[in-house]
Amino acid sequence: MTQRAAAIPALAEAFREHGYEGASLARLCAATGLGKGSLYNFFPGGKEEMAAAVLADVHAWFTGSVFEPLRKAEAGDPGAIGAMFDAVTVYFRSGRRVCLQGAFALGRERDLFAATIAGYFDRWIAALAEALHATGHGGPAARLAAVETVAAIQGAIVLSRALDNPEVFQQVIDQTRTRIGATGTRTASPHS
Amino acid sequence: MTQRAAAIPALAEAFREHGYEGASLARLCAATGLGKGSLYNFFPGGKEEMAAAVLADVHAWFTGSVFEPLRKAEAGDPGAIGAMFDAVTVYFRSGRRVCLQGAFALGRERDLFAATIAGYFDRWIAALAEALHATGHGGPAARLAAVETVAAIQGAIVLSRALDNPEVFQQVIDQTRTRIGATGTRTASPHS
DNA sequence: GTCTATACAGTGATAGAC
DNA sequence: GTCTATCACTGTATAGAC
Numbered sequence A, B: 001m002t003q004r005a006a007a008i009p010a011l012a013e014a015f016r017e018h019g020y021e022g023a024s025l026a027r028l029c030a031a032t033g034l035g036k037g038s039l040y041n042f043f044p045g046g047k048e049e050m051a052a053a054v055l056a057d058v059h060a061w062f063t064g065s066v067f068e069p070l071r072k073a074e075a076g077d078p079g080a081i082g083a084m085f086d087a088v089t090v091y092f093r094s095g096r097r098v099c100l101q102g103a104f105a106l107g108r109e110r111d112l113f114a115a116t117i118a119g120y121f122d123r124w125i126a127a128l129a130e131a132l133h134a135t136g137h138g139g140p141a142a143r144l145a146a147v148e149t150v151a152a153i154q155g156a157i158v159l160s161r162a163l164d165n166p167e168v169f170q171q172v173i174d175q176t177r178t179r180i181g182a183t184g185t186r187t188a189s190p191h192s
Numbered sequence C: 001g002t003c004t005a006t007a008c009a010g011t012g013a014t015a016g017a018c
Numbered sequence D: 001g002t003c004t005a006t007c008a009c010t011g012t013a014t015a016g017a018c
Helices: A002-022 A025-032 A036-042 A047-075 A080-091 A100-106 A109-134 A139-162 A166-179 B002-022 B025-032 B036-042 B047-075 B080-091 B100-106 B109-134 B139-162 B166-179
Strands: none
Touching: A002 A025, A002 A036, A002 A047, A002 A100, A002 A109, A002 B002, A025 A036, A025 A047, A047 A080, A047 A100, A047 A109, A080 A109, A080 A166, A100 A109, A100 A139, A100 B100, A100 B139, A109 A139, A109 B139, A139 A166, A139 B100, A139 B109, A139 B139, A139 B166, A166 B139, B002 B025, B002 B036, B002 B047, B002 B100, B002 B109, B025 B036, B025 B047, B047 B080, B047 B100, B047 B109, B080 B109, B080 B166, B100 B109, B100 B139, B109 B139, B139 B166
16 A cells, blocks of 8 residues: 555656656556556556556645645635745746646546546636635636636646746746735746 | 648647557558558658658648738737737637647657747747737837747646636636737637 | 558566466 | 566558559
8 A cells, every 4th residue: 555655656757757658567667666567466457547546646735735725815814825836836847847637638648537637627726716716806807817827837837848948937927926916935046 | 742741731630639659650541541651651751750740830830820920010910919819719729629839848759849849939939029019018028928928828728628618718818818908809709 | 652461669468476 | 466478469660562
């Protein structure tokens, strides 16, 4: 059990780097340091179960580190939204690290994990919309702003990777952050 | 020569639907209606050359239908930027159709086509920044707004596919369009 | 030029030894 | 539990008949 959990981060990085179809079992073995037998012992469903476990792990991390803290904005914490921007900037390494659910949404992997992927972004948008509502945005406007913000983050990852330039990630994040009036860290030096 | 050109749109759709690694030669043959021998006759470099030809074709279409028309904003046409939003909405079918260069930017395909992908987005941002500059945005602010707008479009594709909901594409596009003050069609009915 | 046949490495998955 | 060996299959690419 704990062995299985320990393999998931390595699997996640392999899926991030190579995509679902590109992450062959040979690479997954190399990434985890386990043989095929061990992997199939932990994940009887094969590659699909490994990817599902990784997506669930990512969702769990975001729930604890992003979605739940956003709820603190309801308690009157104006810095909660700013903390979200800081968290995703670190997590996605300023665009150098891919959003797995976003990447899967573009390919045929979406058919396999449609409900999981939609659930992830639904929760994100809902939590952010609540926080925006608590900080003054009107009801429907809060959800629109939440949708636009999450889209901006995903677009920032795509564009910064396309241009191979983490600074454009920072630019998009900073503009989005100031527009919706979030407090918190504004990156002074855009490097690394 | 003209036969080769006729195959490219079919190849493009196959790469869009299945991704680079997922688009097997069998599927590329089925999509084009050609045998392997014919494909290798037109594209001696194999799959990589087919994908490169597709990316070049997409770039050429955007140059003629998006980038060049944006330059008309310099001639004092305020509707040029609005026309860009209309064009990309139709082209990407409100998020149902993937941006090939954006999808490749997320995967390992980026290593193969890095210069091509970066060039595509560089041209887009440059053309849009010029148009924004001509319609009143200050110099550095114009480029920032251009970067943010292109990122918003890419994020709109990712998010609308993740939620399997073209309306969120329209929402993000409409918000971005009004924020930068572009005239043109504002989608009244968000359906299809 | 376009097809069929084929080469050969690599795929996901399984069975069985230890 | 973890490994090695092997499975049937698909991948890209090539060769050769027509």
